[in-house]
Amino acid sequence: MKIEAVDGDPIPFRASPYATVAVIGAGSWGTALAATAARSGARVRLWGRNRQVVDAINRTHRNDRHLADVPLPSRLAAVHDMANALAGAEAVLIVVPSRSVRSVARQVAEYIGPDVPVAICAKGIEDETGLLMTQVAAEELGARPLGTVSGPTFARETALNHPTAATVAFPFSHADRLAPATSPAARLALTLTTESFRAYVSDDLVGVEVCGAVKNVIAIACGMMSGAGFAENTRAALITRGVDEMKALAEALGGRRETVTGLSGIGDLTLTCSSTTSRNMTLGMQLGQGIARADCFDGRPVVVEGEANARSVTDLARRAGVAMPICEAVRAVLHEGAHLGRTFAGLWSRPIEAEPRALALSLDHPAADAAIAALAERIHA
Structure with a gap:
């Protein structure tokens, strides 16, 4: 519901970004999104399978395998342990190839609470089932809020702070429609928005x-x-x-x-x-x-x-x-x-x-x- 001011005009709901974000997948796009969230002020843990890549990010603040020439924010921490990456995360971005979404979502489900929003940042349709990526993830993650981040975004340009825009999409519940600024889509959009990355909000996930x-x-x-x-x-x-x-x-x-x-x-x-x-x-x-x-x-x-x-x-x-x-x-x-x-x-x-x-x-x-x-x-x- 809306709070009424003294003069009768509604006071807009104040949205707040997520303070702690886990990015699962240290490829080029995962690294770029992790860097963007860190530049916006979030505490970011970037999970990667390859221990050498993880160690290099923490040591040199660069991803030597992907985007090697792009300096990463010092507040971005890379981790190899999934539980450590997800501990205390207020929001999760799964940024892996579409064929890996199901198995990675199954791992993520072990370590996050039922209300933590998860954005599936992979594009495609599962070959065997015909399911969209968030539908694949839903079979592993259950009723957690599921959305995506999508748009005209080459990873290197995003990581280099070139002006970039993307859409953050989640289904809107009844409560989200009453207070859209506090919806997962709006809060994640704020979490990713920097001086160069501009996020828009959508409720049309499909x-x-x-x-x-x-x-x-x-x-x-x-x-x-x-x-x-x-x-x-x-x-x-x-x-x-x-x-x-x-x-x-x-x-x-x-x-x-x-x-x-x-x-x-x-x-x-x-x-x-x-x-x-x-x-x-x-x-x-x-x-x-x-x-x-x-x-x-x-x-x-x-x-x-x-x-x-x-x-x-x-x-x-x-x-x-x-x-x-x-x-x-x-x-x-x-x-x-x-x-x-x-x-x-x-x-x-x-x-x-x-x-x-x-x-x-x-x-x-x-x-x-x-x-x-x-x-x-x-x-x-």
């Missing part, structure tokens, strides 16, 4: 998570076409139609279409589709150049989240009855042995449709055969 999973797949598509020699027109078309695929899936799963127009949607999609800093974009470019998957990244075993997402996203979309032709094209190339040129030629020669979905329209493409022939001939991958 929409934000869908955006995070789909954008990786669209980025691979953009990379494929860029690698094949096409330029800005093609990339802009894929980004725009990719936004429509995001909206359709988010809405089908209970999210809001408007969320897709925010930082976690268009913002993150534009960033990921515009730079080879993105591993998704880079993988797509190499495949578009005709490099075999096994030889991409010079043969190194680089994890590319969109590669698994291409299958899990489309599996989920099929169950929900949502058409996602760009994501389906990426899946076909990555997982079904489809020829990249012919697959994207087929994508471009689909029937003519209306942009507003309310205008039900489907017309035969008047130059479908020519489109297929021209594109398949130009894309040699």
Whole structure:
């Protein structure tokens, strides 16, 4: 409830950041988030599996394996013991690859209380179950408040204090709606906000998570076409139609279409589709150049989240009855042995449709055969 002042005007609730934060995962993004929270004033413990990395952070205030050239705040403490990392934490950020979310959440559950909010800072959909990352975590963490931090955020730029914005999303309870400034989303947003990092608050967790999973797949598509020699027109078309695929899936799963127009949607999609800093974009470019998957990244075993997402996203979309032709094209190339040129030629020669979905329209493409022939001939991958 609101407190009434003498003159009858409501006094706004005072929000306070979390004083002690545990960040689970000492990769590049976990390190960047831990540094951001520490710069904001929180006491931060950063957990890492690798004892050498942990020791180096405490000794040199740098993560030698990730972001080696970025100095870290001295108040950031790295730890190797999970119980030590989580002791007394008021909020937890799990920042590990999507395939590790379940096992790490199970460990975290042993050491935190039932009311401690946990943000799952991984993007994707679990392959076997079709669950979003917070849904995966919920099976291990129970009824604890679960949310995410998502947006157009390359880790190195964030760690270097470049102006950056992101969305903090948690479901809002009835109590949160009565006092939104005291919600986990608002308090975590304050905890992460610095002179250079600006956090926004959302209650559409489903929409934000869908955006995070789909954008990786669209980025691979953009990379494929860029690698094949096409330029800005093609990339802009894929980004725009990719936004429509995001909206359709988010809405089908209970999210809001408007969320897709925010930082976690268009913002993150534009960033990921515009730079080879993105591993998704880079993988797509190499495949578009005709490099075999096994030889991409010079043969190194680089994890590319969109590669698994291409299958899990489309599996989920099929169950929900949502058409996602760009994501389906990426899946076909990555997982079904489809020829990249012919697959994207087929994508471009689909029937003519209306942009507003309310205008039900489907017309035969008047130059479908020519489109297929021209594109398949130009894309040699």
